[in-house]
Amino acid sequence: MAASPVRSLVAAAMVAAAATAIAPPAHADIAVSPQQQNWVFRDDAGRQITLRGFNVSGSTKLYENDLLPFRSTADAAKSAQAMRDLTGANAIRFLISWEGVQPAPDRIDYAYLDRAIAQIKAFTDRGIRVLLDYHQDLYSSHLFNSGSWYTGDGAPAWVIDAGDYPKESCGICIMWGQNMQTNAAVREAAYDFWRNRVLSTPAGQIGVQDAYLAQAKATMTYLKQKLHQPAFENILGLDPFNEPFDGGLDGKSGLDWEKTYLMPFYQRVRTTMDQAGWTAKPTFAEPLVFWNTGFFEQGGMTTVGQLGTRMVFNTHYYDGARMTLDPSAASDGTYDSAMNEIRQRAADLGTTPLVSEFGNKMSDDRTPWMVRAMYQAMDYGVPGKNWWSSPASGGQVLSALQWHWDIYSGRHHELMNGNPNKVQTTGDGWNDEDHSVAATDNAGNVTLRLDRRILDRLYPSAVNGETLAFAFEDLARSGYGATGQQKAWLTPPSSMPTVTTLLQNRQYGILVWRSSGTTTPTDLHLPNSFAPAETAVVSDITTLTSVPANGQIAATPEPGSSTAKRLQLTTQDNAVHFALVVNTATGTPPTTTQLTAARTELATWLTQKFPTN
Structure with missing residues (x-):
C-alpha cells in the first residue's frame, strides 16, 4: 500500500498487552502504521499486536452449564492453562448470555456475573486478553418448542413471552441457520429488537433494545468494579451482538438495513460503553451475518461511513459453499480472496479487522486443511507458491479467534429445549454442531482434536x-x-x-x-x-x-x-x-x-x- 505519514491518536480504541499474574499489563492503542494506510492493534510501546486464540465457548448456549463457558472456575483455569500451553493463544472471545444476565425485566443476576468474572480471571491471570461477547443464535431458545429440530440462545424468556410470537417452524431446513430466513417466530423477534418494540412486561412498558442496553451497561459497570486493574486492562472490548441478522428488510437491501438499524445500534452501544467506564475499549462491530460467506452476499457496511478507531470491523468467516454443496477440498490459497476482502473492508472503514469466528465441523474429513488454509490466508493473502516472489502483497497479518474451544466436547448432557427425551451428548451439545478443537480425555487432560501443527503456530x-x-x-x-x-x-x-x-x-x-x-x-x-x-x-x-x-x-x-x-x-x-x-x-x-x-x-x-x- 502507499505510504502515509505517522499520525498520533488521542483517546484511541484500546486493547490490552500481554500480562502475567503478578505484573500489570500495558495498554495497546489502535494506531496507524507508518507504511500502510490500514489501522492495526498496537501496545503502549508501539508494538504491532496480532491476536490469536479461540472462542470459549459454545457451552454458554447450554443450560447444563448455567449459560457460561465453564461449569466451575477450576475448569476455566484448567482450560486457560491448556490453551496457553498447547497453542500459545494470547486472546479469547468469552461468551456470555443476555438471558443469564437479566432473567427478569427488573433484575440483574449479579451472581451470574460473579461466576463469569471468576472464569474471565482464569484467562487474564495467564496473560490472555478477553473480548466479551454477548452471544445469540436465532435470537432466543425460548422461541422453540420442546419437539423442535432446532434451538437458539440469547434473549430471556420474559422478552419472548411479551412478544407473543407465532409458532416456530423452519420448514425444510438442512442447517439451523436457515431459521434466520424462514422461521417467522425468529424473524419477527429480531425485527422487533432492531426497531426497539415496546413490550408489556411485569415490570411495565419496556423497549426491548432499551432493556438490552440497560443490562449491558450494568454488566460492564460491574466488571469494571470487580476486576482488579491488570485484569480489566486485559479486557479487549465488547462484541455486543453475535451474527446480527435483519428479521425483515421491508423491501430494502442488506446495506440499507445496516445503515438504518445496525449502525444506530452500535452507536448506542458505543455511548453505553462510555457511560460504563469502557471509553478506552473499542466496540467490536459485526456486519450483517450473510456477508462474506459464499451465499446471501448482503451487507458488509459499505454504506455506513467510517467506523474510526473506537470500533473494530469484527467479522466471521465460514466456507458456506463447502459446508453445504461444494465437495472440493481446500488447498494453497483457497481463502485468500475472502480474507483479503476482510482486510480491504476494514481499511475502507478506517479501522482494524478481527476475524472473531472461523472454522469447520470436525466430522468433515476436509476440515484439517480447510482450517490450515484459513490460517494461511490470515497470515498472508497470496498463495504460498507466490509469496516469496511478492511478499509485500500478502497484506497485514489478521487477528483471529477460532470457533471454538469446548473442554466438554462429546461429554454434554443438554436437554434440547428442555425435553428429557432429547438429551444432547455428542459434539458441542447444540444443534448437532461439532466444531470444538479441544476435548477432555478420560484422565481429565485437555487434548487437541486437530493436528497441533495447525493450531500451535508461529505468529x-x-x-x-x-x-x-x-x-x-x-x-x-x-x-x-x-x-x-x-x-x-x-x-x-x-x-x-x-x-x-x-x-x-x-x-x-x-x-x-x-x-x-x-x-x-x-x-x-x-x-x-x-x-x-x-x-x-x-x-x-x-x-x-x-x-x-x-x-x-x-x-x-x-x-x-x-x-x-x-x-x-x-x-x-x-x-x-x-x-x-x-x-x-x-x-x-x-x-x-x-x-x-x-x-x-x-x-x-x-x-x-x-x-x-
Whole structure:
C-alpha cells in the first residue's frame, strides 16, 4: 500500500498487552502504521499486536452449564492453562448470555456475573486478553418448542413471552441457520429488537433494545468494579451482538438495513460503553451475518461511513459453499480472496479487522486443511507458491479467534429445549454442531482434536515497529490424528538454492519488519514443535543454529506458561530486518556455513523485494 505519514491518536480504541499474574499489563492503542494506510492493534510501546486464540465457548448456549463457558472456575483455569500451553493463544472471545444476565425485566443476576468474572480471571491471570461477547443464535431458545429440530440462545424468556410470537417452524431446513430466513417466530423477534418494540412486561412498558442496553451497561459497570486493574486492562472490548441478522428488510437491501438499524445500534452501544467506564475499549462491530460467506452476499457496511478507531470491523468467516454443496477440498490459497476482502473492508472503514469466528465441523474429513488454509490466508493473502516472489502483497497479518474451544466436547448432557427425551451428548451439545478443537480425555487432560501443527503456530504476537511481510509453513497433515498427506504450500524459489535446501521438508516462518528504534523486543510465538535447541534463526541481526535463553535473539517463556515459548528479537534502529525461523528437528542439522550462505541469499532477496524500505 502507499505510504502515509505517522499520525498520533488521542483517546484511541484500546486493547490490552500481554500480562502475567503478578505484573500489570500495558495498554495497546489502535494506531496507524507508518507504511500502510490500514489501522492495526498496537501496545503502549508501539508494538504491532496480532491476536490469536479461540472462542470459549459454545457451552454458554447450554443450560447444563448455567449459560457460561465453564461449569466451575477450576475448569476455566484448567482450560486457560491448556490453551496457553498447547497453542500459545494470547486472546479469547468469552461468551456470555443476555438471558443469564437479566432473567427478569427488573433484575440483574449479579451472581451470574460473579461466576463469569471468576472464569474471565482464569484467562487474564495467564496473560490472555478477553473480548466479551454477548452471544445469540436465532435470537432466543425460548422461541422453540420442546419437539423442535432446532434451538437458539440469547434473549430471556420474559422478552419472548411479551412478544407473543407465532409458532416456530423452519420448514425444510438442512442447517439451523436457515431459521434466520424462514422461521417467522425468529424473524419477527429480531425485527422487533432492531426497531426497539415496546413490550408489556411485569415490570411495565419496556423497549426491548432499551432493556438490552440497560443490562449491558450494568454488566460492564460491574466488571469494571470487580476486576482488579491488570485484569480489566486485559479486557479487549465488547462484541455486543453475535451474527446480527435483519428479521425483515421491508423491501430494502442488506446495506440499507445496516445503515438504518445496525449502525444506530452500535452507536448506542458505543455511548453505553462510555457511560460504563469502557471509553478506552473499542466496540467490536459485526456486519450483517450473510456477508462474506459464499451465499446471501448482503451487507458488509459499505454504506455506513467510517467506523474510526473506537470500533473494530469484527467479522466471521465460514466456507458456506463447502459446508453445504461444494465437495472440493481446500488447498494453497483457497481463502485468500475472502480474507483479503476482510482486510480491504476494514481499511475502507478506517479501522482494524478481527476475524472473531472461523472454522469447520470436525466430522468433515476436509476440515484439517480447510482450517490450515484459513490460517494461511490470515497470515498472508497470496498463495504460498507466490509469496516469496511478492511478499509485500500478502497484506497485514489478521487477528483471529477460532470457533471454538469446548473442554466438554462429546461429554454434554443438554436437554434440547428442555425435553428429557432429547438429551444432547455428542459434539458441542447444540444443534448437532461439532466444531470444538479441544476435548477432555478420560484422565481429565485437555487434548487437541486437530493436528497441533495447525493450531500451535508461529505468529508475530508483538512486532516492535511495522510488519512488512510474514509467512508460516506449518506442514500440517491433511487428516486427523497425524494421518493423511503432508505437503508444503510455502515454497521458496529456485533462485535461492541454499534457502530451498535448508527449508526442504521443514516447518519454518519468516518475518520482515521495520524496527521502531527502541529496544523493546519483537515477539513471535514459538510453537511446541520448535524446540529452542533445534531451532535455527537466519537473520540480519545474527545467525544461530540453536536459540539461547538470552541475547539479541532469545527463546523465553510465554507469560502465563511454563512450557510455551516465544522468540524475542531485539534491535535498536529504524532499519528493515528479516528473520527466518526454521524447525531443524528433522533432517541433517544445518551447518554454520549453510546458514551464512542462506543469510546472503535472504539479504539479496530483501533488497530486491523491499527496495524502498
